[in-house]
Amino acid sequence: DDLRKHIESIENAIDSELKSNGVDIAASSNLHQPLSPPRNNASVETTVTVSQSSQEPAETVTETSNKPEGERLCELMCSKGLRRYIYGNISHRAKLMEEIPAALKLAKEPAKFVLECIGKFFLQGRKAFSKDSPMISARQVSLLILESFLLMPDPGKGKLKIESSVKDEAEMAAVAWKKRLMGEGGLAAAEQIDARGLLLLIACYGVPSDFRSMDLLDLIRTSGSNEIAVALRRSPFLAPMIS
Numbered sequence: 001d002d003l004r005k006h007i008e009s010i011e012n013a014i015d016s017e018l019k020s021n022g023v024d025i026a027a028s029s030n031l032h033q034p035l036s037p038p039r040n041n042a043s044v045e046t047t048v049t050v051s052q053s054s055q056e057p058a059e060t061v062t063e064t065s066n067k068p069e070g071e072r073l074c075e076l077m078c079s080k081g082l083r084r085y086i087y088g089n090i091s092h093r094a095k096l097m098e099e100i101p102a103a104l105k106l107a108k109e110p111a112k113f114v115l116e117c118i119g120k121f122f123l124q125g126r127k128a129f130s131k132d133s134p135m136i137s138a139r140q141v142s143l144l145i146l147e148s149f150l151l152m153p154d155p156g157k158g159k160l161k162i163e164s165s166v167k168d169e170a171e172m173a174a175v176a177w178k179k180r181l182m183g184e185g186g187l188a189a190a191e192q193i194d195a196r197g198l199l200l201l202i203a204c205y206g207v208p209s210d211f212r213s214m215d216l217l218d219l220i221r222t223s224g225s226n227e228i229a230v231a232l233r234r235s236p237f238l239a240p241m242i243s
Contacts (some may be wrong), residue, residue, distance in 0.1 A: 054059065070096075070103040077107055079116040086141045093144070100148040111162040114149045114204065115170055118142040122177040122198070126184055126191060139193055146200035153159040160236075162205065170205030178211070187218035196223035205233035216241070 011159040073082040090098055106115040121142055124135070153162070177198045181190045190198075202211065216238075219225075225232060233239055 010056055027234070028070050043154075068099060068103065068127055070099045074103040074105075074107045074113070077109070077113050077116075077121075079113060082145070083117055083138075084142060087137060088136050090140055090144075091223070095153070096144060097148065098134055100144065101151040102153060104145075106150050109163070109166075110149065110152065111160065112166045114145055115173075117145045119172075119199075122173060122201075123180065125180065126194070136193070139197065143193065143197050143200060146197070147203055147228055147231045149204050150234045167205055170201065171208045174202050174205070175210065177201065178208075178215070185235050188222060190219075190222050192222060192224050195219050196225075196228065199223045199225065200228065200231070202230055203232055203238040206237045207241065213241075 062124070069085050070082065074084055086096060086100070089145070104110050104114065119142070121139055177194075178187070181194060183188055184190070187195065187198075195218075199216075207216070221243075
C-alpha cells in the first residue's frame with residue numbers, strides 16, 4: 001500500500017509537470033501506467049522499468065558489502081568495531097598484518113583513530129594479564145593496531161600529520177604507562193607485552209621528554225624488538241634516535 005501511494009504521488013507530480021508544459025496527458029499516459037498485474041504491453045513495459053530501477057540500489061549495496069570488513073570499519077572510524085573484528089581474527093595475524101595497515105589509511109584521522117582503538121588498557125596492572133586471561137588477547141589487539149599504524153603505506157618521514165591534541169594525549173598515556181611500570185619494578189623488569197606496547201606507542205606518537213636513553217634501551221631489550229623491527233624502523237620519532 002505504501003509503495004502504491006508513493007507511485008501515485010509520483011504520477012500526480014508527472015501529470016502536474018506535463019500540464020504546466022502544455023503536454024497532452026492522454027497522449028502521454030502510456031509513459032506511466034499504475035503498478036498492477038500485466039494486462040497489456042504498456043503495463044509490461046512499466047513493470048520492467050520499475051524492476052530495473054529497483055535493482056540499481058541492490059547492486060550498490062552488494063558492492064559495499066564486498067568491501068573488506070577492516071576497510072569498512074576504518075572508513076567509519078568505528079574503533080570498537082575494529083577491535084572486535086581484530087579480536088575475532090587474532091589467530092590469523094599474518095592476514096591482519098596485510099589488511100589493517102592499508103585499511104587504517106582510509107580513516108579520516110588515522111592517528112586519532114588508532115589512539116581511540118587502544119583506549120586505556122595501559123593503565124591495567126600486571127595482575128590483570130595472568131596466564132590464560134582473556135585480557136591478553138585484548139592487549140594483543142592494541143599492539144597489532146599500533147604496529148599496523150607504523151606500517152601504514154608511507155606514514156613516516158613527517159608525511160603523516162598528527163594533531164597537537166592527539167600527540168599530547170598520546171604523550172600523557174606514555175607517561176602514565178611508564179609510571180605504572182616503574183611502580184611494578186621498572187622498565188627492565190616489565191613483561192614483554194607491556195614493554196612492547198609502550199615502545200610502539202612512543203614510536204607512533206613521539207618520545208616524551210622525561211624518557212631517558214636508558215629507558216628506551218630497557219624497552220628495546222624487554223620488548224622482543226626483533227619481532228617488530230620492521231615497524232620500529234618506520235618510526236619518524238624513534239628511528240632517528242637509535243643507530
